[in-house]
Amino acid sequence: MRSRKNELHYNLMVLPGILILILFSIVPIYYAAMAFENFKPARGVAGSEWIGLENFTYMFQLPDSRQIFFNTIFLAVLKIIANLIVPLVFALLLNELRQRFMRRTIQTIVYLPHFLSWVLLATIFFDLFSLDGIANKFIGLFGIDPVLFYASNKWFPAIIVATDVWKEFGFNAIVYLAALTGINPVLYEAASIDGASRFRQLWHVTLPGVRTTIVLLATLALGNVMNANFDQIFNMYNPLVYQSSDIIDTYVYRVGLNDLQYSLATAVGLLKSVVSFILVVVSYVMASRFANYRIF
Amino acid sequence: MKKMKLLTASLALALVLGACGNGSNGNGGGGNSSSANGGSNTASSNTGSNAAGDDGSSTAPQLSGDNLAYEKYNDPVTLNIGFKIPDDKLKDGDTNDNNIVSRYFESLTNIKVVHAWEAKGDDAFKQKVNLAIASDDLPDAVVVDRNQLRKLIDNDMLEDLTDSLDKYGSKLVKDIYASTEGRALADATFDGKVYGLPNVAIDADAPSLLWVRQDWLDKLKLPAPQTMDDVEKIAQAFVQQDPDGNGKNDTVGITGDKQVVYGQKPNPNGFDSIFSAFHAFPKNWIKDADGNIVYGSITPENKEALAKLADWYKRGLIDKQFALYKETQEPIVANKTGIFFGPWWMPYWPLADSVTNDTKAEWRAYAAPADASGKFVTHMAPVTDRYIVVRKGYEHPEAAVKMLNVFTRYERRQDNSADAKKLDDYAAETGVHIRNFYPFDLLLDYADAVVKRYNDVQQALEGKIDPNTFDPDTKLVYDFTVLDKENPKKNMDAWKPATAYAYGGKVLAETDMEKVYSVFYGMTRTMETKWTTLEKLENETFLKIIVGDLPLDAFDDFVAQWKQLGGDQITKEVTDAVNDK
Numbered sequence A: 001m002r003s004r005k006n007e008l009h010y011n012l013m014v015l016p017g018i019l020i021l022i023l024f025s026i027v028p029i030y031y032a033a034m035a036f037e038n039f040k041p042a043r044g045v046a047g048s049e050w051i052g053l054e055n056f057t058y059m060f061q062l063p064d065s066r067q068i069f070f071n072t073i074f075l076a077v078l079k080i081i082a083n084l085i086v087p088l089v090f091a092l093l094l095n096e097l098r099q100r101f102m103r104r105t106i107q108t109i110v111y112l113p114h115f116l117s118w119v120l121l122a123t124i125f126f127d128l129f130s131l132d133g134i135a136n137k138f139i140g141l142f143g144i145d146p147v148l149f150y151a152s153n154k155w156f157p158a159i160i161v162a163t164d165v166w167k168e169f170g171f172n173a174i175v176y177l178a179a180l181t182g183i184n185p186v187l188y189e190a191a192s193i194d195g196a197s198r199f200r201q202l203w204h205v206t207l208p209g210v211r212t213t214i215v216l217l218a219t220l221a222l223g224n225v226m227n228a229n230f231d232q233i234f235n236m237y238n239p240l241v242y243q244s245s246d247i248i249d250t251y252v253y254r255v256g257l258n259d260l261q262y263s264l265a266t267a268v269g270l271l272k273s274v275v276s277f278i279l280v281v282v283s284y285v286m287a288s289r290f291a292n293y294r295i296f
Numbered sequence B: 001m002k003k004m005k006l007l008t009a010s011l012a013l014a015l016v017l018g019a020c021g022n023g024s025n026g027n028g029g030g031g032n033s034s035s036a037n038g039g040s041n042t043a044s045s046n047t048g049s050n051a052a053g054d055d056g057s058s059t060a061p062q063l064s065g066d067n068l069a070y071e072k073y074n075d076p077v078t079l080n081i082g083f084k085i086p087d088d089k090l091k092d093g094d095t096n097d098n099n100i101v102s103r104y105f106e107s108l109t110n111i112k113v114v115h116a117w118e119a120k121g122d123d124a125f126k127q128k129v130n131l132a133i134a135s136d137d138l139p140d141a142v143v144v145d146r147n148q149l150r151k152l153i154d155n156d157m158l159e160d161l162t163d164s165l166d167k168y169g170s171k172l173v174k175d176i177y178a179s180t181e182g183r184a185l186a187d188a189t190f191d192g193k194v195y196g197l198p199n200v201a202i203d204a205d206a207p208s209l210l211w212v213r214q215d216w217l218d219k220l221k222l223p224a225p226q227t228m229d230d231v232e233k234i235a236q237a238f239v240q241q242d243p244d245g246n247g248k249n250d251t252v253g254i255t256g257d258k259q260v261v262y263g264q265k266p267n268p269n270g271f272d273s274i275f276s277a278f279h280a281f282p283k284n285w286i287k288d289a290d291g292n293i294v295y296g297s298i299t300p301e302n303k304e305a306l307a308k309l310a311d312w313y314k315r316g317l318i319d320k321q322f323a324l325y326k327e328t329q330e331p332i333v334a335n336k337t338g339i340f341f342g343p344w345w346m347p348y349w350p351l352a353d354s355v356t357n358d359t360k361a362e363w364r365a366y367a368a369p370a371d372a373s374g375k376f377v378t379h380m381a382p383v384t385d386r387y388i389v390v391r392k393g394y395e396h397p398e399a400a401v402k403m404l405n406v407f408t409r410y411e412r413r414q415d416n417s418a419d420a421k422k423l424d425d426y427a428a429e430t431g432v433h434i435r436n437f438y439p440f441d442l443l444l445d446y447a448d449a450v451v452k453r454y455n456d457v458q459q460a461l462e463g464k465i466d467p468n469t470f471d472p473d474t475k476l477v478y479d480f481t482v483l484d485k486e487n488p489k490k491n492m493d494a495w496k497p498a499t500a501y502a503y504g505g506k507v508l509a510e511t512d513m514e515k516v517y518s519v520f521y522g523m524t525r526t527m528e529t530k531w532t533t534l535e536k537l538e539n540e541t542f543l544k545i546i547v548g549d550l551p552l553d554a555f556d557d558f559v560a561q562w563k564q565l566g567g568d569q570i571t572k573e574v575t576d577a578v579n580d581k
Helices: A002-027 A028-036 A041-047 A055-062 A063-096 A100-115 A119-127 A136-142 A157-180 A183-192 A196-222 A228-236 A239-245 A246-260 A262-288 B001-046 B065-069 B098-107 B120-134 B146-154 B163-166 B171-179 B182-188 B214-219 B229-238 B272-277 B302-312 B347-357 B396-410 B418-430 B449-461 B473-487 B492-510 B524-545 B554-580
Strands: B077-085 B109-122 B139-146 B209-213 B284-285 B293-295 B340-341 B363-366 B376-379 B386-390 B513-516
Touching: A028 A041, A028 A055, A028 A262, A041 B554, A055 A063, A055 A100, A055 A262, A063 A100, A063 A196, A063 A262, A063 B120, A063 B524, A100 A157, A119 A228, A119 B386, A157 A196, A157 A228, A157 A239, A157 B120, A157 B139, A183 A196, A228 A246, A228 B347, A239 B524, A246 A262, A246 B120, B065 B163, B065 B171, B065 B386, B065 B396, B077 B120, B098 B109, B098 B396, B098 B418, B109 B120, B109 B396, B120 B139, B120 B146, B139 B396, B146 B347, B163 B340, B163 B396, B171 B182, B171 B396, B182 B396, B209 B229, B209 B492, B229 B340, B229 B376, B272 B302, B272 B340, B272 B376, B293 B449, B302 B524, B302 B554, B363 B492, B376 B418, B418 B513, B449 B473, B449 B492, B473 B492, B524 B554
Parallel strands: B077 B109, B077 B139, B376 B513
Antiparallel strands: B139 B386, B209 B340, B209 B363, B284 B293
């Protein structure tokens, strides 16, 4: 009885999340049936003509499909890797700082970008990477001709990944920093008595201490392999770089809402969801095996 | 355990923030196009009519026609609409759904207009309508485009407006529809029933003219442009010879839009006129030399135009960043460019902003570049491109017609009441565009309005006609022209129509143009599923050839691919549809 009383406020905290989940994730499952129909708005999901897998067949004939699936996975994987490593390195470096004040200040500054919207950042980055922007001024110092970063299929994916990491690494580092404070200081004491240098301490105490966190975050991130961040890409891309950065989400958005091809858009989105679901299951199995993380 | 809690908490936070991000994102997308929309709004705001003298020339279906058309409801009627939010800032606590304009129309009709939803900008509005269609949740009346109209009719979601228009349509509205020889209503008619109240666009909106900074031309001692080579020389000089004289190499050449061409009604920065100078008419369905119907984007002439544009881009004569701007007018407003393509109404927007930022700017329009034989060629635009539709089952379909009657009467300046005058004064005082607050963003005008008005105003300036005999629209242009002559650029509201007519209108009136009409504007069955893909292929190929990402010969691959991916089938369907007419 005691424990139930204690759990009540936890349940209340979860409630809004559950409601949002039901409304935006569970209810729409019914509408996923559109993917197998020639959907007519007036007739609704129940009344539209059932055409089976025709939308999927058509989707695989489209020259764009392969490209957008590739782009999505490519960008998402790069982001996942970069977003694991950069915050970790940063957290380790920050952890070595002795001055508490400095540490706090830096931490606050670097996680601020997390709270800025991509609408705003896209404009700022556009100026930075424009022909007479800072980036081109800088490479101009070395006598390199200006590059149209935003129009280049070589550079644009790099910019997408780099700006995403810049925006999020401070925030992602919080989890690592929390894990780092959880390491028992006695271990460091013992290590230094044994004559371990700071680098040795990092290698033999710190990293093993956060190992489970790293593995956990990595496996959980697997569920995001099909998510390359609609917000960011929608605000930053342009037709010249569709080839390298048009992702499933932006494609579904354009096909569905601009071109009224509801069924096709749903089919593409549904395929993405199915792949994502498989990856989530895989990542959960892996997380429970390697990091002893269990939900059930 | 502690770790887990923190992780969960931060994940939850991230989730919530992510959701917020999505919201603001949608708004941003809408904002992008809002000014483009504002531009075309302002553009036609003075394209009035010469209808005042036409009374009695056509037969009204009923004796009490106009009395019925303008009759006020005894009991208030509620009309739910979807509303496009304009850029204008209202005064005195007025809101988008309760302001001096809405109160005026309500006092005339006793129709209570309720905004079921609002959207900012063309793209956002279009998506809102698409959503409304998809969820079968149309407001009582809303403005839709051609594809949406077709979709709505296919789905049987619209009220038949034939009788309502016949009985309640004002004489003015019917006259303007009649002036198109039935083409306007035919666009909204299926199986003999009228399902939408179409707009009537003016011919003048179709050609894309070359707008050039005359003060820069004079400074660099360059002649007025006529041929393709002239345009090239001017662009080169504007890029290299520091025309703005600030000592920095910061001017760009011809600006463009990531759409490359508009095809029907142009906005700023379309390359339509370059293509038509080579007798290529991308995005239009045209007849070839043998009389066969072909899609204008795949004819070999396009390749010549693309070669020219790619060459110019490579040499920096076209703004290197043209495809990257979120809003195409940015370099024009910032006065980075002195040469671009746009229709006659450019002074309303974006040029008014350019001049506000640099009062030295003197913009002139030219019908250039000419084709090889020295003639200016242009594609034309469809008579209608938007329609007021009424949801099936709405009890008062005539309310939409009555609304159309009253705002068209005001727009065409045939409303001489004291309240209408109040609106005029309000507009003059605040700079608010009254038309942006009509319940429907849809204008009716006579096809030749701009050219006729330009000619009348010129004759009045020469003293050949008494301006007091003008219809109110023409009179307004005349007054503003005189005002701007006395005090150039002092009053921008006078400068806009004065300049648009004096230069844009002049070129349209005085140039003998070869006008090419598209034979087909609708959608066919195969288009419904395949057109998006084909259009994307086309847009990307054109854009990439121009910026050099693809070689010129990629055009041939594009044509082959276009045909194979459904283009041939669509061409056949279009041919059948045209022959059936």
